[in-house]
Amino acid sequence: MNGDLKMNMVLNRNKIKVLVAKPGLDGHDRGARVLCRFLRDSGYEVIYTGLHKTAEEVANAALQEDVDVLGMSFLSGAHESYVPRILDILKKNGVDLNDMVILVGGTIPEEQFKKMIDLGVDGVFIPGAPMDEISDFIDLKIKEKRDKSSDQHYFVGTKLIKAEDLV
Amino acid sequence: MMVQDIIDGIKNKDIKSLARAISWIEKEREEGIELIRNIYPYQKEETHIIGITGFAGVGKSTLSSRIIEKYRSMGKTVGVVAIDPSSPFTGGALLGDRLRLGSLSLGSSMWTDPGVFYRSVSNRGRMGGLSRMTGDIITIMSVFGFDKIIIETVGAGQSEVDVIKVADTSVVVLMPGMGDRVQFAKAGILEIADIFVVNKSDLVGAERVRQFLEEMLNFTDYRKGERRDGTSEEWKIPIVMTIGEYNNLKGIDELVQKIDEHFDYLVSTGRLKEVRKKRAKSEIETLVSDIVVSLCYKNHSVDLDEFAKKVSNKKIDQYTAAEKIIEKTMTENDIVNLNTSHYL
Numbered sequence: 076m077n078g079d080l081k082m083n084m085v086l087n088r089n090k091i092k093v094l095v096a097k098p099g100l101d102g103h104d105r106g107a108r109v110l111c112r113f114l115r116d117s118g119y120e121v122i123y124t125g126l127h128k129t130a131e132e133v134a135n136a137a138l139q140e141d142v143d144v145l146g147m148s149f150l151s152g153a154h155e156s157y158v159p160r161i162l163d164i165l166k167k168n169g170v171d172l173n174d175m176v177i178l179v180g181g182t183i184p185e186e187q188f189k190k191m192i193d194l195g196v197d198g199v200f201i202p203g204a205p206m207d208e209i210s211d212f213i214d215l216k217i218k219e220k221r222d223k224s225s226d227q228h229y230f231v232g233t234k235l236i237k238a239e240d241l242v
Numbered sequence: 243m244m245v246q247d248i249i250d251g252i253k254n255k256d257i258k259s260l261a262r263a264i265s266w267i268e269k270e271r272e273e274g275i276e277l278i279r280n281i282y283p284y285q286k287e288e289t290h291i292i293g294i295t296g297f298a299g300v301g302k303s304t305l306s307s308r309i310i311e312k313y314r315s316m317g318k319t320v321g322v323v324a325i326d327p328s329s330p331f332t333g334g335a336l337l338g339d340r341l342r343l344g345s346l347s348l349g350s351s352m353w354t355d356p357g358v359f360y361r362s363v364s365n366r367g368r369m370g371g372l373s374r375m376t377g378d379i380i381t382i383m384s385v386f387g388f389d390k391i392i393i394e395t396v397g398a399g400q401s402e403v404d405v406i407k408v409a410d411t412s413v414v415v416l417m418p419g420m421g422d423r424v425q426f427a428k429a430g431i432l433e434i435a436d437i438f439v440v441n442k443s444d445l446v447g448a449e450r451v452r453q454f455l456e457e458m459l460n461f462t463d464y465r466k467g468e469r470r471d472g473t474s475e476e477w478k479i480p481i482v483m484t485i486g487e488y489n490n491l492k493g494i495d496e497l498v499q500k501i502d503e504h505f506d507y508l509v510s511t512g513r514l515k516e517v518r519k520k521r522a523k524s525e526i527e528t529l530v531s532d533i534v535v536s537l538c539y540k541n542h543s544v545d546l547d548e549f550a551k552k553v554s555n556k557k558i559d560q561y562t563a564a565e566k567i568i569e570k571t572m573t574e575n576d577i578v579n580l581n582t583s584h585y586l
Binding site: 092112115117118119120121125126128131132135136138140141168169170 | 257258261262264265268269270328329332333334335336337338340341342345346347351353354359360361362364366
């Protein structure tokens with residue numbers, strides 16, 4: 076992330092709550108647990124759901140814990156059905172997606188990045204995305220949403236792009 | 243969102259309002275203080291506050307989940323505050339209690355049960371096993387109207403005993419393999435229990451733990467001139483042997499029964515009032531000391547590093563330094579029109 080963007084981000088990360096979720100039937104969660112550890116070391120408060128959660132369970136946890144960031148990890152291709160369902164339940168319960176940063180990570184095919192963003196996801200991270208970029212993006216996105224900034228960024232695959240460059 | 247909207251939401255049992263109110267407390271927002279000032283009279287007397295404490299890894303979270311499931315089967319609603327430690331270096335935390343909560347993949351889901359509200363919080367570096375916000379979160383949950391509020395402390399060391407100050411019923415969880423008789427004679431966490439649990443009681447040595455606890459309790463009663471035969475008015479601290487693992491469950495019904503019996507005991511003897519007063523006292527004490535500390539360092543011109551340098555260079559002693567800091571704070575601050583929210 077370039078220096079100018081980073082300069083603007085002076086946030087108290089202890090007061091940022093992140094839910095790392097494993098919806099669906101993925102059999103392993105090393106990636107999600109490594110991310111939890113990384114975010115903890117970066118100063119965030121991280122809640123981990125554990126494996127095998129339903130869409131309703133993930134959405135309810137995000138609601139009760141009133142998290143600032145919801146990150147969902149998929150290795151099984153289930154993101155296509157889970158992401159819209161989880162976001163739908165959140166909206167039905169009165170969550171404004173402009174209030175929550177939504178991230179998806181895992182094995183997401185490139186041709187579905189745009190679809191995820193259109194659903195309301197802010198960042199899609201695939202294997203190879205550096206972890207520092209994840210925390211930088213969280214800080215940037217929280218600030219953009221809080222300030223209702225006209226300049227919105229998204230993260231697709233392994234890179235940060237501006238809203239107008241999204242195709 | 244406005245404070246009044248949240249208050250109305252909480253009174254109307256709106257989950258999102260409850261969640262946001264707790265966030266205000268956690269994020270130390272001014273609205274949180276205003277909220278508490280407005281809702282404190284509506285706390286429900288009949289809310290039962292249960293504290294669960296014990297060393298790290300004894301099964302507190304798993305046991306809590308089994309207790310929640312039992313209460314749900316009895317039709318009781320449950321609010322949970324699960325506290326985990328924050329890093330002394332980065333302030334970050336991994337809040338890993340929620341993942342023990344019974345989910346659909348294990349049978350029935352406590353995650354989606356509308357009678358369960360589960361909140362994970364970090365202790366923000368506070369010693370004693372609780373976070374400063376715990377008292378405020380209990381207040382909000384009590385106004386919301388849960389029948390039971392469960393406070394799960396961080397994995398305790400020997401002296402994380404603060405839970406006794408906020409809970410009506412303190413449950414201390416142990417497991418086999420935790421030391422010899424001397425460990426059980428030490429002061430601290432073993433003194434605060436209203437109920438003892440020996441969890442993982444299928445493991446070798448469970449019976450020994452029960453025996454050590456019995457000996458310790460007998461001695462306590464002997465000192466008080468009482469016998470442990472149930473003939474006196476005093477609460478007899480029970481020892482419950484449990485297994486929290488799903489396919490091997492043991493003792494949960496008995497534990498929940500004992501927890502409820504203890505509450506009945508507090509109510510029928512009038513001791514609940516003392517317990518609640520103790521909770522209030524501890525909250526005031528915490529606030530006063532937090533505000534005074536913050537008055538000294540946060541907003542005004544006291545340069546702690548400067549004092550530290552003088553003390554370490556043996557120019558002044560540490561008592562003089564403390565006196566000077568407090569003197570300076572008292573003379574330079576407007577103590578009369580104190581606005582608390584500036585200091586928390």
